[in-house]
Amino acid sequence: MKRYVLMRVLKAILTIWFVYTLVFFLARLTGDPVEWMTAAGGASEEAKQQLRHNLGLDLPLSTQYIRSLAGLFTGDSGNSYYYARPVSELFAERIGYTLSLGGIVFLVTIFIGVPLGVFAAVKHNRPADRLTMAVAIVGNTMPNFVLGILLIFFFSLKLRMFPSGNIGEPLWRYYVLPVIALAVVPTASAARLTRSSLLDVVRQDYLDSARAKGVREWKVIFKHGLRNALIPVITILGAQLSTLIGGSVVVETVFAWPGIGTLIVNSAQQRDFPVVVFGVLVIASSVTIVNLLVDLSYGLLDPRIRDSY
Structure with a gap:
């Protein structure tokens, strides 16, 4: 039973991590949020660069990913670009x-x-x-x-x-x-x-x-x-x-x-990336955890499934 539970939990963790990583990088392909935020104001290029720096968007993509992933383990899901509040x-x-x-x-x-x-x-x-x-x-x-x-x-x-x-x-x-x-x-x-x-x-x-x-x-x-x-x-x-x-x-x-x-x-x-990525993480985690509980219920209802592990 322990091996059955361990394998299912490990599979759930890997699934959540994969979805989070995929959405993090795909979201960046949709465009520059700074251009969207300053489209109506006619901001200068210097102001745009300063805003990118303030939001951390001028950092290498790998650095942004590592910071974002590390923030999840410390309880920091980042700040919303649009609402300027913690996600x-x-x-x-x-x-x-x-x-x-x-x-x-x-x-x-x-x-x-x-x-x-x-x-x-x-x-x-x-x-x-x-x-x-x-x-x-x-x-x-x-x-x-x-x-x-x-x-x-x-x-x-x-x-x-x-x-x-x-x-x-x-x-x-x-x-x-x-x-x-x-x-x-x-x-x-x-x-x-x-x-x-x-x-x-x-x-x-x-x-x-x-x-x-x-x-x-x-x-x-x-x-x-x-x-x-x-x-x-x-x-x-x-x-x-x-x-x-x-x-x-x-x-x-x-x-x-x-x-x-x-x-x-x-x-x-x-293009509020922190909110989108965290939102997809919440949905992916919910789906994965529910599927994990369903898998575990199989082992309780049918001992043959549990014993196969």
């Missing part, structure tokens, strides 16, 4: 909105998607099953940013039931549309995979034995069947959780949500 402070102010949105979406996925999948499996080949899967297929193919725009059009502009974006009071009204836009795809995916996984095990011999002993059908399904169908379900739930933060970047932009997604998009447009 960590900017993210601390906004991360709560992103996490709360993602957390609600994840709960919706678990408590709606998985029961829908179980319901469809129990009603296999019946009208209820076909209707549930038809809705799930439509939901699974709908891009969240397209759905977000449609929700704003109908429920904000036409019906005026919910605000079109940002945040305010009462708080719950501002969460409704972004949560729906983000939750449809993972909920549909969870329902489809739960159904297919449960159907693979629901007619196994050991479940027939449980039925022959007089165990009630709901107990056979939930206690014996669902547990053995959990590995692929956990995989999709982990994948959906890991993409919530990354996927919320687009949805946050559509709804002008004050989370880290909107901050990253705006900073990319402004």
Whole structure:
């Protein structure tokens, strides 16, 4: 078990480091932030050079990289070029909105998607099953940013039931549309995979034995069947959780949500390298850590996976 955990942790650390390095150097290829910052003011070349010096952009690229990487280990994520504030402070102010949105979406996925999948499996080949899967297929193919725009059009502009974006009071009204836009795809995916996984095990011999002993059908399904169908379900739930933060970047932009997604998009447009690089690091770390936890859960649920190490 220790070797299994160690290999997974090492793989996660290398993945985060690779993504950070790649984004650091690719961001520098997008252009000079000083030119963007001084485009409207007609600054002199001397003033531009002084600004580059103040921001550390006149240093060799390798030196900038080493300083940036070393700063992460000392808790210094750098200062924003545009906001002139520590990057960590900017993210601390906004991360709560992103996490709360993602957390609600994840709960919706678990408590709606998985029961829908179980319901469809129990009603296999019946009208209820076909209707549930038809809705799930439509939901699974709908891009969240397209759905977000449609929700704003109908429920904000036409019906005026919910605000079109940002945040305010009462708080719950501002969460409704972004949560729906983000939750449809993972909920549909969870329902489809739960159904297919449960159907693979629901007619196994050991479940027939449980039925022959007089165990009630709901107990056979939930206690014996669902547990053995959990590995692929956990995989999709982990994948959906890991993409919530990354996927919320687009949805946050559509709804002008004050989370880290909107901050990253705006900073990319402004060539605010420290914010962009740190933002991608946060997303990459979140995705990697979630995938690590999913991998470790495999070893707990299936001893054969753990013992192979």
